[in-house]
Amino acid sequence: MDTNKLTQQDIIRQGEQVYKRPKLLLDNTMHYCPGCSHGVVHRLVAEVIEELGIQEKTIGVCPVGCSVFAYNYIDIDWQEASHGRAPAVATGISRVNPDKFVFTYQGDGDLASIGAAEIMHACNRGENIAVIFINNAIYGMTGGQMAPTTLLGQVTATTPKGRNVERNGYPLKITELIAQLPGTSYVTRQSVETSVSVRKCKTAIKKAFKNALAKKGTSFVEVVSTCNSGWKMSPVKANKWMEENMFPFYPVGDLKDGDKADPALYSKKN
Amino acid sequence: MGELKLMKGNEAIAEAAIRCGCDGYFGYPITPQSEVMETLMVRAPWDKTGMVVLQAESEVAAINMLYGGGGTGKKVMTSSSSPGVSLMSEGISYIAGAEIPCVIVNVQRGGPGLGTIQPSQADYFQATKGGGNGDYNLLVLAPNSVQEMSDFVGLSFELAFKYRNPVMILSDGAIGQMMEKVTLSDYKPRLTNEEIEKKYGDWATIGKKGNRSHNILTSLELNSEQMEENNIRFQAKYKKMKEEEVRYEEYMCDDADYILVAFGSCARICMKSIEMARAKGIKLGLLRPITLFPFPKKPIAELCKRVKGFMTVEMNAGQMIEDVKLSVFDSGILKPVEYYGRMGGIIPSPEEVVSTLEKKLIGGK
Ligand SMILES: Cc1ncc(C[n+]2csc(CCOP(=O)(O)OP(=O)(O)O)c2C)c(N)n1
Ligand SMILES: [Mg+2]
Numbered sequence: 125m126d127t128n129k130l131t132q133q134d135i136i137r138q139g140e141q142v143y144k145r146p147k148l149l150l151d152n153t154m155h156y157c158p159g160c161s162h163g164v165v166h167r168l169v170a171e172v173i174e175e176l177g178i179q180e181k182t183i184g185v186c187p188v189g190c191s192v193f194a195y196n197y198i199d200i201d202w203q204e205a206s207h208g209r210a211p212a213v214a215t216g217i218s219r220v221n222p223d224k225f226v227f228t229y230q231g232d233g234d235l236a237s238i239g240a241a242e243i244m245h246a247c248n249r250g251e252n253i254a255v256i257f258i259n260n261a262i263y264g265m266t267g268g269q270m271a272p273t274t275l276l277g278q279v280t281a282t283t284p285k286g287r288n289v290e291r292n293g294y295p296l297k298i299t300e301l302i303a304q305l306p307g308t309s310y311v312t313r314q315s316v317e318t319s320v321s322v323r324k325c326k327t328a329i330k331k332a333f334k335n336a337l338a339k340k341g342t343s344f345v346e347v348v349s350t351c352n353s354g355w356k357m358s359p360v361k362a363n364k365w366m367e368e369n370m371f372p373f374y375p376v377g378d379l380k381d382g383d384k385a386d387p388a389l390y391s392k393k394n
Numbered sequence: 395m396g397e398l399k400l401m402k403g404n405e406a407i408a409e410a411a412i413r414c415g416c417d418g419y420f421g422y423p424i425t426p427q428s429e430v431m432e433t434l435m436v437r438a439p440w441d442k443t444g445m446v447v448l449q450a451e452s453e454v455a456a457i458n459m460l461y462g463g464g465g466t467g468k469k470v471m472t473s474s475s476s477p478g479v480s481l482m483s484e485g486i487s488y489i490a491g492a493e494i495p496c497v498i499v500n501v502q503r504g505g506p507g508l509g510t511i512q513p514s515q516a517d518y519f520q521a522t523k524g525g526g527n528g529d530y531n532l533l534v535l536a537p538n539s540v541q542e543m544s545d546f547v548g549l550s551f552e553l554a555f556k557y558r559n560p561v562m563i564l565s566d567g568a569i570g571q572m573m574e575k576v577t578l579s580d581y582k583p584r585l586t587n588e589e590i591e592k593k594y595g596d597w598a599t600i601g602k603k604g605n606r607s608h609n610i611l612t613s614l615e616l617n618s619e620q621m622e623e624n625n626i627r628f629q630a631k632y633k634k635m636k637e638e639e640v641r642y643e644e645y646m647c648d649d650a651d652y653i654l655v656a657f658g659s660c661a662r663i664c665m666k667s668i669e670m671a672r673a674k675g676i677k678l679g680l681l682r683p684i685t686l687f688p689f690p691k692k693p694i695a696e697l698c699k700r701v702k703g704f705m706t707v708e709m710n711a712g713q714m715i716e717d718v719k720l721s722v723f724d725s726g727i728l729k730p731v732e733y734y735g736r737m738g739g740i741i742p743s744p745e746e747v748v749s750t751l752e753k754k755l756i757g758g759k
Contacts (some may be wrong), residue, residue, distance in 0.1 A: 181601045183466070195610045201599035203465045204612030205458065206488045212455035216462025217599070219446045220418040220470065223587070224601060242458070245451035 146170040148179060148199045155193060159359025161349030162191050162258060164316040168326045169229070169256065170198045172333055182225045183217050185210040187239075189231035190264040190351075208239020211246035214253045225337055227254040232273040233263045236298040240272075243302070250307025250341035250384045254332040257299070257344065260351035261370060268354035272296040275369055280354070299346045299379060306385030310335050310343040312378045317350070317363045321376070331381075341384035348374050397578045403543040403569040406576050407473060407499055408433035410547035411445070415582040417468035418446040420459035422478060425511040426567035427501035430473040443584055453478040457485030457498070464489065464496035465611045467590040467598030469551050473499035475567070476517050477508060479525070486560055487526025490628070491613025493597075495554035497547065498532075499563040501570035504709075504739035512739025513567030515658060518713035521564045522687045529625055531632045532562045533639060534686040536657040540574035542684075548579060553639065557631055558597070564686060566709065568659040568741060632688075641684035642693055646672070650679030652755055653697055655718050656707040657683050659741065664707055666744035667751075674748075676756065689717045695725035703730040703755045707747055710735055730755060 145151075148170040156163045173182055179200055186194040188207035195202035205213040210228035218226045235243050235257050246253065262280055263269040269282040275295050277286040287295070303311040310332055314325035325347060332343035348370050352362035401409065408430050411419060421431045431449060439445035450456035456472045463470035474482060479500045489496060500521065504514035521534045533553050537543045543565060550561040585593070591600060602608045615621040643661075646668055647653060654664045661682040671678040681697065681704075683690050694704070704722065706715040712733040719731045734750040736742045 179601070180603045183599050183601060185462070192614060195608075195612065199602065199608050201602050201609045202611070203462060203599050204492070204610070204614055205461070206484055209454065209458040209461075209485070212450070212458035213462035213465075215448070215450075215455070216418070216420065216459030216464075216470065217466055218462075219420075219448055219459070220463040220468040221466050221587075221600070224466075241451055242455055245455065 146174050148174045150197055150199050152196050154197060156190065157353045159350060159352040159362055160190070161260065161316050161347060164322060165256060165258060165325070165347055166194060166197050168322070168329050171326065172330045173198070173200060176330070176333060176337070178225050178333070178337065181223065182227070185214045185217070185226065185228045187228070187230040187234040189234045191229055191231060191258065192265070194229055208234050208237070209242055210234065211239065211242040211251070211253070211255070215246050215249070215251050218251055218253050222252070225333065227256065227333065227336065229256045230258070231264065232257070232259045232261065232271045236272040236296050240298070243298070244305065247302050247305045247342045247344065248307045252336050252339045253342055254336040255342065255344045256329065257346040258349045259346050259374065260349040260354065262351050262354040264351045264354045268351070268356070272298070275373060295373065297374070299344065302344050303379035306390060308342045308344055308380060309340040309383050311380040312344070313346040313348060313374060313376050315348045315366070315371075315376050317366060346374070348376065396580055398575060399578060400573055400575050401540060402429055402571060402573050403540045403565065404429035404501065404571070405433045406540045406544040407547060408437065409578060410544040411471060412437060412439045412443060413579050413581050414548035414551060415443070415469060415584040416445050416471055416551070417584055418448070418463045418470040419472065420448050420450050420456040420463070420470065421472045421474065422450050422453045422456050424475045424478045426503060426513070426570050427473050427475050427499070429570070430499065445584065453481040454485065457482035457489070460496040460498075461485060461489050461492070461494055464494040465492070465599050467594035467600060469584070471497035471499065471547070473501065475501050475503045476505050476514070479517065479520065483520070483526040486532070487528055487530060488613050489560045490526070490530035490532070491528060492611045493558040494560070494611060495551070495558050496560050497550040497554055497563065498560060499565065502564065502566040504737065510739040511567065513659060513741060514709050514737070514739055515566055515660065516710040516713070516737065517564065518686065518708070518710060521562050522689070522717070530628060531687050532560050533557065533635055533688075534562045534564050535641075536564050536684060536686050537569060538658050538661045538682065540569065540572065540576045543569060544576050544578060548582070557635060559631065564658070566658055636688040639685055640688050640690050640692070642690035643682040643684060644693065645680040645682065647679035647681065647697065649677055651677040651702045652679070652751060653701050653704045654678065654680045654707055654747070654751070655683070655694070655704055655714065656680065657686060657714065660707045660709060663742060663744050664747060667747040670744055671748050671751065676751070678751070683714075686714070689721065691721040691724060694718060694721035698722055698725040698727040698729050701729065703732065705732040705734060705751050705755055707742060708733065708735040709737070709741065711737055
């Protein structure tokens with residue numbers, strides 16, 4: 125057999141294939157840096173949409189940030205929002221299209237800094253949407269400046285001596301805030317650095333999407349992520365740094381899993 | 395014939411939205427236009443037509459809700475007043491860049507900054523020359539009556555979808571607050587999802603079905619060559635608007651020696667000024683631009699052939715005068731163009747208009 129002429133199909137022996145590219149993941153070369161978490165999460169989103177069979181009713185909203193081009197990679201209809209406004213855009217889509225499924229995909233600068241108001245209010249209204257929140261503790265796209273989630277002491281382009289409370293304030297645990305909001309039903313923090321965590325993250329994304337489809341209010345999945353270019357570390361080192369520094373401050377696990385708040389608890393009598 | 399009612403300009407906007415089959419209104423309270431959302435909330439159209447009305451957390455959010463809803467081919471609108479429209483300007487630029495149809499009402503108040511809640515036309519530049527970043531234009535309609543507040547809502551949606559472009563109704567606090575009788579339009583049903591798919595399925599983000607490639611709405615294009623092409627396409631669209639959508643009204647221009655150019659509530663005042671001037675033997679007429687973009691250049695060029703001069707009357711420091719001067723210049727027949735206006739929420743009186751005309755145009759130079 126001429127090995128130069130082997131096709132992919134010849135190489136993959138039926139019965140031995142355990143993993144393949146989801147149909148909804150388009151065959152475009154991703155612009156993400158090697159080791160970046162965005163690509164893995166994109167894949168999970170594509171897999172979940174495919175498995176739930178909801179491509180025809182899904183509209184994604186991508187942010188300003190490294191994932192601005194998410195629309196080039198997943199074969200669904202997309203709207204590209206301005207910086208931070210994805211939750212408002214998603215609200216607009218969802219409100220006039222209650223039959224559709226809408227999710228946002230946002231970074232930490234986008235969601236927790238410039239878009240803090242929009243995410244709070246969308247979650248507080250309990251919009252029937254899902255939110256994927258990539259927390260890499262940095263502004264990846266603009267070259268590694270401080271994000272609201274940047275850890276104390278963390279070196280970035282705008283905190284060259286490390287983040288300092290006097291000058292920069294505290295790292296923002298926005299997911300903990302979101303979990304307090306009565307409009308959210310499911311708030312979780314995940315990661316994608318090992319095959320186990322990837323599988324867990326996928327389960328979380330699926331639950332969030334199902335909740336939105338079931339009109340259970342807002343579901344929110346934070347993914348603690350790496351940005352090896354922004355952090356100036358190799359992918360392996362970045363994963364280690366994340367485990368040692370991010371996980372203690374941003375512990376992985378569910379913060380809330382249930383239903384939106386009972387309005388009776390918020391009525392005048394109480 | 396439709397129903398006849400006495401109502402405020404702001405109420406007419408709300409009523410017209412429900413009747414023209416609007417799918418969603420998103421807004422944030424600000425004087426002097428809060429009655430728009432208040433009227434909608436009382437009318438509760440969600441029970442009758444299915445129209446959604448949502449009080450957003452800010453104008454920033456409201457305009458982005460329009461981006462989202464309009465991006466799915468639904469008829470969505472907002473209303474605000476000057477400071478609120480400034481906040482929306484980022485979103486409006488993105489909407490123009492992503493070519494999303496929607497309707498924005500600005501019931502102007504005096505500025506800059508928080509300014510005053512009294513009427514003004516000081517957002518003329520913002521509305522007609524951009525406001526947000528980049529080379530884009532809104533199609534801008536200027537109502538001068540409660541009737542036009544009502545009529546222009548449906549018209550704005552037609553134009554917004556025809557051009558896939560945001561349309562602005564540039565009104566002011568006087569028209570928003572004043573009560574007049576208005577003939578309401580008949581109820582038009584909202585489009586069904588099937589109708590939307592058929593009409594706008596080639597661009598609207600309504601869920602990818604079948605073999606079509608996925609629809610993406612974005613204003614981003616990092617390839618300069620492609621971005622320039624997008625800009626060229628936008629400019630072609632604005633050119634088409636200039637050719638096909640100019641709307642204006644002439645009042646007593648046939649025998650006029652002098653022409654007032656005014657829009658919105660100023661045009662109403664000018665009609666009184668014309669009556670007063672004509673009583674004195676001054677042959678005065680009015681050109682009222684109804685579309686501020688595209689601006690009625692040709693009618694001004696025509697008038698240049700036979701009148702002695704123009705004076706704009708504006709509730710600002712003299713903004714539209716620049717477009718009148720350009721129109722006169724481009725006509726090749728140079729005629730004097732003067733301005734009279736008041737600022738800060740003051741409405742010019744008909745007497746002031748006539749005396750300024752006499753001083754600056756008739757008696758002058
Ligand atoms: C209004 C506005 N301000 C600033 C920018 C520049 N900008 C682009 S991406 C970005 C930060 C994105 O960081 P994050 O949301 O954390 O996403 P990441 O790239 O890390 O995934 C900034 C500030 C912009 N595009 N728009
Ligand atoms: Mg980031």
